[in-house]
Amino acid sequence: xGTIRVEHLARVEGHGGITVELEGGAVRRVQFDIFxxxxxxxxxxxxxxxxxxSPILSRICAICSVAHALTSIKATEKAFxxxxxxxxxxxxxxxxxxxxxxxxALHLFFLxxxxxxxxxxAVALAADKPxxxxxxxxxxxLGNLIQETIGGRAVHPVNAVPGGFGRLPSxxxxxxxxxxLRQGVAxxxxxxxxxxxxxxxxxxxxxxxxxxLLAGEDYSYYxxxxxxxxxxxxxxxxxxxxxxxxxxxxxxxxxxxKHSCYWGRPFMVGALARLTAxxxxxxxxxxxxxxRLHLVLPSDNPVDNNKAQAVExxxxxxRALALAERLLKExxxxxxxxxxxxxxxxxxxxxxxxxxLLFHSYTYDEQGRVLAADVITPTALNAASIEDHFRHAVRxxxxxEPAALARKLExxxxxxxPCISCSVHLVRQGDAT
Amino acid sequence: xxKPRVGIFGLxxxxxxxxxxxxxxxxLLDLVGALDIRDFLMASSANDTExxxxxxxxxxAVLSRRDEEHLLRIRERSQLLVAMGTCAxxxxxxxxxxxxxxxxxxxDIYGPAGAGYDTTPAxxxxxxxxxxxxxxxxxxxxxxxxGAVANLLNxxxxxxxxxxxxxxxxxxxxxxxxxxxxxxxxxxxTVAGCQARxxxxxxxxxxxxxPASDASIASALAMFGERGIPREAIAAKLRxxxxxxxx
Numbered sequence: 282x283g284t285i286r287v288e289h290l291a292r293v294e295g296h297g298g299i300t301v302e303l304e305g306g307a308v309r310r311v312q313f314d315i316f317x318x319x320x321x322x323x324x325x326x327x328x329x330x331x332x333x334x335s336p337i338l339s340r341i342c343a344i345c346s347v348a349h350a351l352t353s354i355k356a357t358e359k360a361f362x363x364x365x366x367x368x369x370x371x372x373x374x375x376x377x378x379x380x381x382x383x384x385x386a387l388h389l390f391f392l393x394x395x396x397x398x399x400x401x402x403a404v405a406l407a408a409d410k411p412x413x414x415x416x417x418x419x420x421x422x423l424g425n426l427i428q429e430t431i432g433g434r435a436v437h438p439v440n441a442v443p444g445g446f447g448r449l450p451s452x453x454x455x456x457x458x459x460x461x462l463r464q465g466v467a468x469x470x471x472x473x474x475x476x477x478x479x480x481x482x483x484x485x486x487x488x489x490x491x492x493x494l495l496a497g498e499d500y501s502y503y504x505x506x507x508x509x510x511x512x513x514x515x516x517x518x519x520x521x522x523x524x525x526x527x528x529x530x531x532x533x534x535x536x537x538x539k540h541s542c543y544w545g546r547p548f549m550v551g552a553l554a555r556l557t558a559x560x561x562x563x564x565x566x567x568x569x570x571x572x573r574l575h576l577v578l579p580s581d582n583p584v585d586n587n588k589a590q591a592v593e594x595x596x597x598x599x600r601a602l603a604l605a606e607r608l609l610k611e612x613x614x615x616x617x618x619x620x621x622x623x624x625x626x627x628x629x630x631x632x633x634x635x636x637x638l639l640f641h642s643y644t645y646d647e648q649g650r651v652l653a654a655d656v657i658t659p660t661a662l663n664a665a666s667i668e669d670h671f672r673h674a675v676r677x678x679x680x681x682e683p684a685a686l687a688r689k690l691e692x693x694x695x696x697x698x699p700c701i702s703c704s705v706h707l708v709r710q711g712d713a714t
Numbered sequence: 715x716x717k718p719r720v721g722i723f724g725l726x727x728x729x730x731x732x733x734x735x736x737x738x739x740x741x742l743l744d745l746v747g748a749l750d751i752r753d754f755l756m757a758s759s760a761n762d763t764e765x766x767x768x769x770x771x772x773x774x775a776v777l778s779r780r781d782e783e784h785l786l787r788i789r790e791r792s793q794l795l796v797a798m799g800t801c802a803x804x805x806x807x808x809x810x811x812x813x814x815x816x817x818x819x820x821x822d823i824y825g826p827a828g829a830g831y832d833t834t835p836a837x838x839x840x841x842x843x844x845x846x847x848x849x850x851x852x853x854x855x856x857x858x859x860x861g862a863v864a865n866l867l868n869x870x871x872x873x874x875x876x877x878x879x880x881x882x883x884x885x886x887x888x889x890x891x892x893x894x895x896x897x898x899x900x901x902x903x904t905v906a907g908c909q910a911r912x913x914x915x916x917x918x919x920x921x922x923x924x925p926a927s928d929a930s931i932a933s934a935l936a937m938f939g940e941r942g943i944p945r946e947a948i949a950a951k952l953r954x955x956x957x958x959x960x961x
Contacts, residue, residue, distance in 0.1 A: 291759035294729045319833045320726060320777060320808035324819045336920050337954065340807045343730030343853065387736065391757060401760030404746045414743070422739040433915045435737055436730045436853045437922075440915045447915035691759075 285675075285687050290694060292392040292402070294344055295701025299690050301675055311671045313664055313694065315701055323654040331357050331443065331623055331649040338641070338656060339437050342700050344387065346437045347380035347428060348634035349641075349656075351503060356641040357443050360628030361649070363621050368614055369445045370504065371604060372431055376441065377502040377632070378601040379427025382465075383435070384635035385552070385594040386424060388698045389472070390417025393587050396692050397479040416471050420594065423465045427601060430454050445618025455609050462602040469566075469595040473573050476591040482584040482696075484689050485674040488513060489581060489666070490546050491554035492527060494633045498562055500555075500596065502633040509558045510543055511579065521631040524640045528657045541657075547665035550637025551697060552589035553580060567596035583670045584696040590635075623649025634659050636698045660699045667697055718768035718867070721753035723788055725781040726836075727774030727806065730853035731799035732756050735771075738856050745860075748867060767792045769866060771859075775801040775808055776837040789843040796862070797839040797961075800852040804924040805958035807852075809836035812957060840961040847871060852922035852955055855907055875906050876928040879919050883910035891918050896941045900951050902934035924956035 287299040295315075302310040322341060326334055334357060339350040351373055358365065390413065391403040400406040407414040425435040430450050432438025440447045450458075490512040496505035506521040519527050528541050541548070548554075556563070556571070557579045563571070570592040571578070576585055629642035637659030644653040670693050678686055724732055736757065738745060753761045770792035776782050789795055797803045805812075812835045820828035839845050849858050858874065865872035879901040883890070891897040891913055900921035901913055912919050938948055 289755060291755050291761070292757065294756065296724075296726075319820070319831060320836070321816070321819050322807060324822070325807070325810055325814070333920075333951075333954065336922070337807050340728050340730075340852065343728040343733045346728070346730070387733075391736065395759075402754075402758035404751070404758065405760070407743060407746075411743075418739040418742060421737070425737055425739070433917075434911060436733055439912045439917050442917065447912075447917040 283683065285683050285690070287687050287691055290691060292395070293695060293699050293701060294342070295699070297694070297699065297701045299671065299687070299694060301671060301686075301690065303675070306679060308672055308675045311668050311675065313667045313671065315664070323656055326651050326654050329651050331361075331621075331645060331651070334643065334651060334654070335442070336437075336439075338654070341656065341658070343436045344384050344700055345380070345634040345636065345639070345658075347376055347432060348502070348632055348639050350432075350438050350441055351377065352630050352632045352634075352639050352641045354441060354443050355503070355630035355632065356628040356643050357645075358621070358628065359630055360626045360643055360645050361443075361621060361624055362626075363444060363619060365445055365619055366616060368616065369618070371608065372446060372449075373441065373503050374501050375427060375601060375604045375608075376431040376438065378597050378604070379424050379431065381424070381502060381635050382594060382597050382601065383421050383424025383428065384698075385590040385597070386417050386420035388635075389476075389587060389590055389594070390414065390421070392698070393695055394475070394479070396688075396695065397482065413475055416468055416475070419468050420465065420472065423461055423468075423598070426458060426461055430458050442618060444621045445616070449613050449615065452609070452613075455605055455613075459602065459605040459609060462598060462605055465598045466602065469598050472591055472594060473570055476574055476588060482587075482692060483582065484678055485583060485670055485693055486581045486677065487583075487670060487673040489579070489583065490543060490548035491557045491579065492543070492548045492550050492638060492662070493554040493558035494631055494638060495558065496562075500559055500562055500564070500567075500600065506631065508631060508638065510548065511554075511558055512546070521640070522629050524629060524631065524642065524657065528640065528662065541662045542665055547669045548662070549583065549586075549666045549697075550659050550662050551586050552593050552635075553583070553586040554637065555633060556589050556592060564596050564599060566599045567592050570595045583666075583693055586696045586698065590698070623647065636660060636663075636700055638662055658700070660697070660701060663697050663699065667694055667699070717748065717750040719765060720749045720751050721767045721770045721788065721792065722751065722756070723753070723770060723772045723784070724756060725772065725774030725785060725802070726777035726808065727799065727801045729756060729773070731773035731802075731851075734853045734856055735859060738860060741860060745863065749863070765791070769794045769796060771796045771798045772839060773798045773802050775806050776834070776839065776842050777808060778832040778834055780832055782834070782842055785839060785842055794846045794866070795839070795843065796847045796849060797845045798849050798859070799854050800850050800922060800924055800955050801836075802839045803848045803850045803961065804956035805836050805838045806955060809838070809957040810954050812836065838958040838961065841958065845961060848961055849874075850905060850924045851907060858907060876926055877906045878902050878926040878929045879904045879906050879908065879910050879913070879923070882906045882908070883913045886910055886914065888913050889916075891916065892937065892941065896943070898943055898947055898951060900948070902937065903929045903931065903948070903952060920954065921952045922955045925952065925960075
């Protein structure tokens, strides 16, 4: 019997590790350990006013802070029956795109690509391939520029509030943004060149269940209320309000993230799941990028999530440019947010954070104070699937040296783009259906 | 000149302050050239976890025995320990309502499994080890961290203004949300350095940077009182991000 351990997984956000125990040729135990401290934030917002909720819960995670802030606001608006203007929705779409561009660029260039080229970090990679790292930095900066322009800050946006925005971007800011996005289009081509040149990562194959938000004709990360679960050609739809049937969680002793299964099977969320669920609404950039990277959907290789992020990155820049052009052409109406009047009730919102489905669900009293809050994060949803893919990889690479196998497992975990700060979240025990 | 050995660490938090460092896109390659970054788990898989360090930048709060042991080890090997971000300096959002019964909350959330989890009430770094420099902000501002590194490279300890956000807000001639709208704005009591980001956007300051020691507390409280804002409302806001007593 042998044990493979990755004590502290590097190049991810948060604190996690990997443990695999083998007995003879068989896998006895596989664990994606999560030992990030539990902050109990959902418990701590109880009793707070609705205005405080989004600033507090965005602090669950920095890299997904736009997703947390806007999902929080969407849930609060649903609870109060607030309908925001179409302009507000467009700006929220753009803000989400900024986060996705920044997050995908950070993950691809700084966390994932060094694996393929056998470097410990992007800094080490920069010594030999400065162009690749500078490319990643430019795209990251582009995503941050969008977040600063619309959200008022690159990390933990401050400008988005229930009802709308504090201040709208100026014409000058939008023109600067459009210019930067035009330059970003060229960088997207170079990104695909780089991704296409990477050596293949084919060491884990397994039929995978995917779950992603549907957003109609659009590839929006923000809109929509229905989640598709794709399994072996079948497709089931779950409404946001019934999210508990998807996130049926059980606490695991080795992890502060709870494990989610759908009909007893783990499922994967994130870029690969989104592309698979939304194949019908991909723009032509995305379709070209899929072909360029030889990414065939549905994929049975979880490491393809890296390619899927590259496809989204290219499509995101294109969509953000189209949105900026539209806002400039139509002009921004100088509107204040719609009035927000608290009422008693529950609101559940679902969006797509860069690393997958994100749910926020709140119950308020008539004064708009929180009675209960529940947040389900993508990495918590993915935890069971990560372990499942570890199990397949261990079986499929039985001849690998332990160190080489450990590296493969690390690559699988990293491909999920796990956000471990996010995954440690509170789920009220008795609520699970 | 030999480059200072630096470690960048995250305890429990959102990793936002480490992200701000990585968000210095225009300076990042110069920054990593000027420093000898030995230990930075979020960005590298080749880390020296034992070597002595001239500077340790630590973000997050202490929320577990594991965090505490990690921080003690960092302190042992570091000449200068910098608390980076509001969680490290003031406890941050996880430390609000520290008196809440954690065991009950854990049991409520995780069921019987929660009893075995390694979790302790949130503490700021200075409650566990001596801290040499505090960089507050949720997250820290880029200019703060770049300025601090430049100062440290020159052998100086950086000094940051201790004036309130209000001062920066007035310098920028933004409309006052407190006086004109009666909004619960924490600007008069919160430490500056953000260029009044939120009031500029017509969003009241939530106090995410922690208190300013050079604030005129009596006149601020009088101003809140005149606008009918109860003292408890302000206190609750300030406790959200900076619940831990001064360092």
